[in-house]
Amino acid sequence: MTFNPLQERGIPIERxxxxWSELNVAPYxxxxxxxxxxxxxxxxxxxEMEAIWFSHNMARHTADPQIKQQLALVRRAEAQQQKAINWLIPGDETxxxxxxGYEQVAVDLTAWIARHEPDAYLRQVxxxxxxxxxxxxxxxxxxMALTEGDKKAEQIVGGLTEITPGRPTIFEHRDPRDEIRRPMTALAAETQSVLNALTVMAAEQQTMNFYMTIGNRPQEPLARGLYAEIAEIEEQHVSHYESILDPTASWLTNLVLHEYNECWLYWSFMQQEPDARVKALYELHLNMEIEHLRLACEMMRQVENRDPAEMLPKAMTEPLMFQDNKAYLRQVLGAQVDLTASEDRFLPIGELPRDHRYFAYQAKVNEGGVPSEQVIDAAKSRLGRDYRFESEGPNPAEGLRRDDERNGAKTQYAERLAA
Known part of the structure; x- marks a missing residue:
C-alpha cells in the first residue's frame, strides 16, 4: 500500500x-x-507536542502577521489533536x-528506526x-518491583520487549559537549532519514518533558532520585538527536517536513491499531494533517517560491511498525555496550585518554551516590536478586549478566573506571 498525502484532500481547517466532550475521550x-x-x-x-512547540518557535521568529495567523490556526487544531491522544491514558494507570510504556516506546521505536535507517552514521546514532x-x-x-510489587513490568510490555541491563545508566553521563552529532543535509538526505530523525527526536523530547514534569511526584526518595537522573539523560538524548537535523533548512522547509512526518505517522499507525475507536481517531487526525500539510506547502510556494513536491517523495511506501526487536537488540547490545562518545564520534571507552573530560564529568555528577545503581542494589537486597525479563536467555553482554552467570567478566566501562 502506497500513500501520497500531497494528492489527498483533507478536512478543511475551519471544520x-x-x-470539549469530543476532546475528553474515553481512556483505554x-x-x-x-x-x-x-x-x-x-x-x-x-x-503533536513537537508540532505545537515548533509552530510557537516559528511564530516567534517571523514578523509577517499572515504567517502568524496561519500558524496559530493550524496550531490550535494540533493542540486539540494532542489533547485527544493524550487523554487516552487512563487516570488509574500509575x-x-x-x-x-514510555521506555518501551524508546526501545522499540528506536530499534525499528535504526533497522530502517539508510545512512550508516545515523544508524549508529x-x-x-x-x-x-x-x-x-x-x-x-x-x-516497580520494589514499590508496586503486585505489578510486574513484563505485564505492561506484554512480554514483547526484554527487560535486562543495557549500557548502564551510571556510565551514560557525559560532558554536554560530547552529545553533538554530525548533521544531515535535509535536501540531500533520503526522506526516510529525515522522518526517522524527526520521529525519534519528538519521542525523546516528550519523554524528557514527561520526566521533568512528573519526576517529583513520587514520595520515595529513591524514586525521585531515579527520575532526576534519567530525566537528565533524556535531555542529553534530545541534544543527541536534534543535532542530526539540518540546521540550514528554512523555517518553511521544516514546517513542511513536520507536517509530512505527522501524516506518515498517522498513516502508519492507523494500519496497525487493533482498537477500532483509536484507529478511527488516527484516521480523523490523518485527514486533518493532510490539510495542515497542504497549507504549509501553499505557504512555501507563496513565500519562498518553491514547490514542496520537489523535496518530498512521490509516495509513502513503508509504514513505521511496532514489532518484536529482541534479536536485533541483543545483537547491538553484545557489540556496542562499551561505546561512548567524544564530540561527534563513537568509540570504546577504553580508547579515551585518561584526561578526557568524560571522567571529570562522571566524577562530578556521580559523587555521593547514583540512583540508577541504588535501585538495583535495593532490589537485590529486598527481593534477593534484581528484576529481569530475559525471554531469550542471559544478557548477551557477559559483563551485564547476573553474578552467578558471568564468570567474573566486566564491561570495559567498569574496568576503566576501576583503574
Whole structure:
C-alpha cells in the first residue's frame, strides 16, 4: 500500500475544531490495552507536542502577521489533536506504569528506526541511544518491583520487549559537549532519514518533558532520585538527536517536513491499531494533517517560491511498525555496550585518554551516590536478586549478566573506571 498525502484532500481547517466532550475521550483499559497501542499513543502525543512547540518557535521568529495567523490556526487544531491522544491514558494507570510504556516506546521505536535507517552514521546514532534507553527500562522495572510489587513490568510490555541491563545508566553521563552529532543535509538526505530523525527526536523530547514534569511526584526518595537522573539523560538524548537535523533548512522547509512526518505517522499507525475507536481517531487526525500539510506547502510556494513536491517523495511506501526487536537488540547490545562518545564520534571507552573530560564529568555528577545503581542494589537486597525479563536467555553482554552467570567478566566501562 502506497500513500501520497500531497494528492489527498483533507478536512478543511475551519471544520477541524471539536468541542470539549469530543476532546475528553474515553481512556483505554490499562488491563486489556495492547502494549503497542499504548506505545503508538505515546509517540503521537510526542509528535503533536513537537508540532505545537515548533509552530510557537516559528511564530516567534517571523514578523509577517499572515504567517502568524496561519500558524496559530493550524496550531490550535494540533493542540486539540494532542489533547485527544493524550487523554487516552487512563487516570488509574500509575506514573510508573506510564513510565514503563514510555521506555518501551524508546526501545522499540528506536530499534525499528535504526533497522530502517539508510545512512550508516545515523544508524549508529540511533543504536547508541537505543542501548541507553534499554537500560532505563530495566532500572524503572526494578523500581516497580520494589514499590508496586503486585505489578510486574513484563505485564505492561506484554512480554514483547526484554527487560535486562543495557549500557548502564551510571556510565551514560557525559560532558554536554560530547552529545553533538554530525548533521544531515535535509535536501540531500533520503526522506526516510529525515522522518526517522524527526520521529525519534519528538519521542525523546516528550519523554524528557514527561520526566521533568512528573519526576517529583513520587514520595520515595529513591524514586525521585531515579527520575532526576534519567530525566537528565533524556535531555542529553534530545541534544543527541536534534543535532542530526539540518540546521540550514528554512523555517518553511521544516514546517513542511513536520507536517509530512505527522501524516506518515498517522498513516502508519492507523494500519496497525487493533482498537477500532483509536484507529478511527488516527484516521480523523490523518485527514486533518493532510490539510495542515497542504497549507504549509501553499505557504512555501507563496513565500519562498518553491514547490514542496520537489523535496518530498512521490509516495509513502513503508509504514513505521511496532514489532518484536529482541534479536536485533541483543545483537547491538553484545557489540556496542562499551561505546561512548567524544564530540561527534563513537568509540570504546577504553580508547579515551585518561584526561578526557568524560571522567571529570562522571566524577562530578556521580559523587555521593547514583540512583540508577541504588535501585538495583535495593532490589537485590529486598527481593534477593534484581528484576529481569530475559525471554531469550542471559544478557548477551557477559559483563551485564547476573553474578552467578558471568564468570567474573566486566564491561570495559567498569574496568576503566576501576583503574
Amino acid at each position: 477541524q475544531f471539536r468541542n 483499559d490499562k488491563e486489556s490495552v495492547h502494549p503497542f497501542s499504548r506505545c503508538r499513543g505515546i509517540v503521537m502525543n510526542g509528535a 506514573t510508573l506504569e506510564v513510565t514503563i 540511533y543504536e547508541f541511544g537505543l542501548l541507553e534507553d534499554f537500560d532505563h527500562l530495566y532500572r524503572y522495572a526494578n523500581l
